[in-house]
Amino acid sequence: MGRYVARRLLQMIPVFLGSTLLVFLMMYALPGDPVRALAGEQHVDASQIAAMKASLGLDKPIWLQYLNYLGNLFQGDFGQQIGTQRPVAEVISEAYPITVRLAIFAFVFTVVAGISLGIIAGLKAESIRDRGLLGLTLVLISMPSFVLGFLVQYFVAFELGIAKPNVSLEPTNGELIMPAIVLASLSLAYVARLTRTSVAENIRADYMRTAVAKGLPRRRVIGVHLMRNSLIPVVTFLGTDIGALMGGAIVTEGIFNIKGVGSLVFEALKKREGATVVGVVTLLVVVYLVCSLLVDLLYAVLDPRIRYA
Amino acid sequence: MRGATQVRWAACAVAVALAATACGGGDGGGSGGGGADGIVSSSWGDPQNPLEPANTNEVQGGKVLDMVFRGLIRYDPKTGEAKNMIAESIDTKDSQNFTVKLKDGWTFSNGEKVTAKSFVDAWNYGAALKNNQKNAYFFQYIEGYDKVHPESGSASAETLSGLKVVDDLTFTAKLTQKFSLWPDTLGYSAFVPLPKAFYDDHDAWLSKPVGNGPYTIDSYAKGSSMKLRKWDDYPGDDKAKNGGVDLKVFTDNNTAYSDLTSGNLDLVDDVPASQLRNVEADLGDRYINTPAGIIQTLAFPFYDKEWDTDDARKVRQGLSMAINRAQITDQIFQKTRTPASDWTSPVLGDDGGFKKGLCGKECTYDKAAAKKLIDEGGGIPGGQLKISYNADTGSHKEWVDAVCNSINNVMGNNKACVGGPVGTFADFRAQVSTQKLSGAWRAGWQMDYPLIQNFLQPLYYTNAPSNDGKWSDKKFDDLIDKANAESDKAKAVTTFQDAEKVLVEQMPVIPLWYQNGSAGYSDRVDNVALNPFSVPVYSEITVK
Numbered sequence: 001m002g003r004y005v006a007r008r009l010l011q012m013i014p015v016f017l018g019s020t021l022l023v024f025l026m027m028y029a030l031p032g033d034p035v036r037a038l039a040g041e042q043h044v045d046a047s048q049i050a051a052m053k054a055s056l057g058l059d060k061p062i063w064l065q066y067l068n069y070l071g072n073l074f075q076g077d078f079g080q081q082i083g084t085q086r087p088v089a090e091v092i093s094e095a096y097p098i099t100v101r102l103a104i105f106a107f108v109f110t111v112v113a114g115i116s117l118g119i120i121a122g123l124k125a126e127s128i129r130d131r132g133l134l135g136l137t138l139v140l141i142s143m144p145s146f147v148l149g150f151l152v153q154y155f156v157a158f159e160l161g162i163a164k165p166n167v168s169l170e171p172t173n174g175e176l177i178m179p180a181i182v183l184a185s186l187s188l189a190y191v192a193r194l195t196r197t198s199v200a201e202n203i204r205a206d207y208m209r210t211a212v213a214k215g216l217p218r219r220r221v222i223g224v225h226l227m228r229n230s231l232i233p234v235v236t237f238l239g240t241d242i243g244a245l246m247g248g249a250i251v252t253e254g255i256f257n258i259k260g261v262g263s264l265v266f267e268a269l270k271k272r273e274g275a276t277v278v279g280v281v282t283l284l285v286v287v288y289l290v291c292s293l294l295v296d297l298l299y300a301v302l303d304p305r306i307r308y309a
Numbered sequence: 310m311r312g313a314t315q316v317r318w319a320a321c322a323v324a325v326a327l328a329a330t331a332c333g334g335g336d337g338g339g340s341g342g343g344g345a346d347g348i349v350s351s352s353w354g355d356p357q358n359p360l361e362p363a364n365t366n367e368v369q370g371g372k373v374l375d376m377v378f379r380g381l382i383r384y385d386p387k388t389g390e391a392k393n394m395i396a397e398s399i400d401t402k403d404s405q406n407f408t409v410k411l412k413d414g415w416t417f418s419n420g421e422k423v424t425a426k427s428f429v430d431a432w433n434y435g436a437a438l439k440n441n442q443k444n445a446y447f448f449q450y451i452e453g454y455d456k457v458h459p460e461s462g463s464a465s466a467e468t469l470s471g472l473k474v475v476d477d478l479t480f481t482a483k484l485t486q487k488f489s490l491w492p493d494t495l496g497y498s499a500f501v502p503l504p505k506a507f508y509d510d511h512d513a514w515l516s517k518p519v520g521n522g523p524y525t526i527d528s529y530a531k532g533s534s535m536k537l538r539k540w541d542d543y544p545g546d547d548k549a550k551n552g553g554v555d556l557k558v559f560t561d562n563n564t565a566y567s568d569l570t571s572g573n574l575d576l577v578d579d580v581p582a583s584q585l586r587n588v589e590a591d592l593g594d595r596y597i598n599t600p601a602g603i604i605q606t607l608a609f610p611f612y613d614k615e616w617d618t619d620d621a622r623k624v625r626q627g628l629s630m631a632i633n634r635a636q637i638t639d640q641i642f643q644k645t646r647t648p649a650s651d652w653t654s655p656v657l658g659d660d661g662g663f664k665k666g667l668c669g670k671e672c673t674y675d676k677a678a679a680k681k682l683i684d685e686g687g688g689i690p691g692g693q694l695k696i697s698y699n700a701d702t703g704s705h706k707e708w709v710d711a712v713c714n715s716i717n718n719v720m721g722n723n724k725a726c727v728g729g730p731v732g733t734f735a736d737f738r739a740q741v742s743t744q745k746l747s748g749a750w751r752a753g754w755q756m757d758y759p760l761i762q763n764f765l766q767p768l769y770y771t772n773a774p775s776n777d778g779k780w781s782d783k784k785f786d787d788l789i790d791k792a793n794a795e796s797d798k799a800k801a802v803t804t805f806q807d808a809e810k811v812l813v814e815q816m817p818v819i820p821l822w823y824q825n826g827s828a829g830y831s832d833r834v835d836n837v838a839l840n841p842f843s844v845p846v847y848s849e850i851t852v853k
Contacts, residue, residue, distance in 0.1 A: 032735025043774035045460045052441045083357045169534045257564045259533045
């Protein structure tokens with residue numbers, strides 16, 4: 001177990017280096033000069049552009065910039081924004097808490113609602129409630145999130161008036177519920193479908209018949225025997241999903257004016273703030289890698305037959 | 310994707326229309342009470358640069374500086390006229406050496422006195438190359454600028470040799486050329502005084518700027534919000550008429566607009582294009598659409614020999630007459646632009662040098678005459694006009710295509726004019742400023758200060774910094790020099806207009822339209838107006 005974790009952690013290093021290098025090169029390959037663009041339509045002296053680039057280290061060749069970036073990164077320095085001249089670490093640390101809160105809300109909603117719906121439908125496959133769930137999830141999967149976002153915003157905020165359309169400056173938990181539901185709806189549909197299929201299949205398994213024949217209470221049959229075996233594909237999906245949620249949701253955060261990581265990346269891309277984009281992506285890569293490791297370890301908990309050496 | 314966009318707009322439109330009836334009567338979400346202590350909540354964008362006065366060249370940072378700082382001169386929010394603020398007098402005998410006297414009694418909100426040194430140090434800081442200030446070029450007329458901020462290489466002096474402190478309330482400025490209207494340029498935020506704290510603890514100052522204006526900054530959460538409160542001991546006579554302003558950052562102006570219509574926001578200073586159709590129904594007379602100091606033009610490459618001929622001059626005039634400005638501003642811009650008939654802006658006013666119709670028939674749509682002129686000039690150089698624009702921001706594609714349609718109709722040729730999109734603004738500007746483009750390109754000019762000089766000299770004077778097309782005309786240059794030396798303001802303005810008439814003959818750039826500034830506000834606030842820089846005049850806003 002310990003060796004397995006250590007091996008996985010070591011594997012993270014090349015993945016981490018490769019992904020940051022790719023993003024770094026991509027930002028560099030974009031045409032135009034972000035320093036020049038700061039001046040808008042105005043003329044700027046060549047001397048001033050040179051001075052700004054020198055102070056940000058942007059005048060060096062790309063490979064040296066990347067090495068410098070990595071070197072600083074290992075000392076916890078994410079670099080500096082070109083326009084606002086703020087440290088990227090500070091910018092990210094301000095944007096992250098709200099995204100994490102939103103992600104937790106959305107994740108809890110996905111897990112609770114998705115798995116419950118999946119079980120309800122899966123226990124009676126091909127029934128009306130099963131068909132109903134398929135229909136609902138089909139709608140959620142096919143609807144782009146901005147359509148859903150604007151519809152929910154319109155009905156909840158403007159029509160019923162039970163919430164403000166956008167979150168306030170320091171969003172309360174209550175204000176985050178509406179965006180979280182919009183954000184979670186797509187994953188919810190997938191989780192419900194995965195659970196439903198898995199449950200519908202396992203319910204016909206031999207061990208289920210044995211458990212029922214043993215005279216175990218129904219709650220224990222479903223809650224332990226059926227669930228534990230049915231959750232493996234769902235956990236796999238949830239693992240990658242939490243990575244995606246932590247990455248911020250550009251569309252959802254935009255609709256509800258949430259100043260999280262999603263809008264941060266969007267703004268940074270528009271302004272070609274390379275250091276910010278690479279910084280956020282670096283962090284996301286770590287989150288993804290850790291999540292997928294946790295998922296793999298969870299398999300062993302769910303199914304004792306799975307062993308790691 | 311197209312379908313999806315329409316759905317989104319439809320959803321917005323429905324939402325907004327219903328909001329007007331359902332929630333429009335709400336009493337606003339701003340905190341605080343009404344009356345003189347009422348707080349105005351307003352939309353904001355994250356300032357592009359640190360909030361240093363000489364480093365802020367866009368509206369969002371400009372909003373804050375306009376509230377927190379006062380300079381020697383202030384432009385009247387309504388007329389744009391330059392009036393003395395901290396300056397007691399700015400005198401000159403020869404239009405080149407100026408003596409500035411300050412009023413006594415001005416202080417920064419931290420109690421420090423505003424002295425001649427506060428100005429001179431701030432200007433030296435702004436001009437110095439090592440400080441990387443984006444507005445450094447504002448100090449270019451002061452003697453010694455080429456030493457502290459050379460065009461290339463490194464600086465050979467620390468301070469501007471043309472600035473001298475005489476006593477606590479007096480300093481002198483020597484310019485490199487005669488420039489009688491120079492005092493009128495000093496109302497821009499780059500020229501404000503700075504307290505000692507700015508230099509002593511720069512980081513602390515940036516996280517909470519201290520100035521001498523009617524508001525002080527209560528709290529500043531970078532990237533999301535700023536709370537400004539009225540400064541009760543403000544020494545000026547334009548005290549804030551409300552208790553304060555809360556600025557809230559919106560990534561998308563549609564979102565801000567939905568907050569306004571649902572009563573959670575008092576002021577939106579940029580109404581999104583997609584909402585212009587609903588704005589009358591939503592806001593009625595609480596919608597402002599007034600000229601801003603911005604003109605949009607089509608520029609040409611005079612570094613390309615084909616365009617620098619007398620025949621090409623006729624072609625440019627013909628092209629100008631081939632563009633149906635009125636139709637494009639009506640249909641594409643929903644009247645948020647006004648067809649241009651000179652090279653300045655209506656915000657200057659008639660006294661300031663704006664002259665409607667100065668361009669005359671050369672800027673009036675005339676199909677037959679346009680075709681005749683273009684044919685006389687031997688047709689469009691290269692057989693096709695390519696209008697380059699940046700495709701990432703500002704939705705320029707729509708109007709560039711419309712301009713091309715208009716030209717193609719006149720020429721009876723579907724290929725006479727085409728749009729040339731450049732991926733990003735950064736790339737576009739890089740190509741423009743290094744003379745890489747071969748055809749025409751979209752150009753825009755936002756004034757630095759409301760003076761006719763600013764619409765002409767930086768753009769068309771030989772080798773002027775923003776003369777990207779490298780146009781050069783001796784007659785024009787001479788008239789500009791003459792106007793700058795003119796000590797009488799009215800005469801100077803007329804001479805600048807004479808120079809402008811050279812532009813009619815030569816048509817180095819084709820004026821298209823004047824841009825308007827827009828704003829919408831809730832029924833909780835009153836007395837909302839935009840100044841000539843399209844920044845809301847916050848200190849005048851009253852809360853009901």
